[in-house]
Amino acid sequence: MVSGGTIRRAFGALGVAAWILALSAGSALAVGPECDVQVSPRAAPAGSVFVFTGSGYQPSELTLQKADGELISHVLNVGDSDPWEVTLRSRVGDEGPWTANFIDPDSDCTETVSFRVTLSSTDLIDDIAAATSAAPTPWLLYLAVVVFGFTSGVLIGRARSLVRA
Numbered sequence: 001m002v003s004g005g006t007i008r009r010a011f012g013a014l015g016v017a018a019w020i021l022a023l024s025a026g027s028a029l030a031v032g033p034e035c036d037v038q039v040s041p042r043a044a045p046a047g048s049v050f051v052f053t054g055s056g057y058q059p060s061e062l063t064l065q066k067a068d069g070e071l072i073s074h075v076l077n078v079g080d081s082d083p084w085e086v087t088l089r090s091r092v093g094d095e096g097p098w099t100a101n102f103i104d105p106d107s108d109c110t111e112t113v114s115f116r117v118t119l120s121s122t123d124l125i126d127d128i129a130a131a132t133s134a135a136p137t138p139w140l141l142y143l144a145v146v147v148f149g150f151t152s153g154v155l156i157g158r159a160r161s162l163v164r165a
Contacts, residue, residue, distance in 0.1 A: 035109035055083040059102035
């Protein structure tokens, strides 16, 4: 007769072996190409340059897509450099969310990164205020304001005194 303790030990040992096998298979599956791509900046106004930096693979194709728009494909040649860098300049009319896919068919790496082209600033008041605040105010202007103010005060005072008399 087989006791319950023997069965538990047998299935316990079998369970531990299955657990070890599952962990080793998981780590073996995790070993593969470490594909990575980043974009800087993540959002910028139209006319800005977006810099994509990647490592772990050498993509030969770049696909760009604006929101639900048409897919645009470009051939890349990053050579053997790791990390590699690709730059793109946005234009007016490119405003909106974009997705960039960097594809390397040799290593089965495809990395996707999102970025946003924002509207350019149209606030002229801020631009004018920034331009004038950066320039030093000439001392001659200060002197003219003080002299004009003093002279105006004296003349108004004399005019009032003449009217009273």
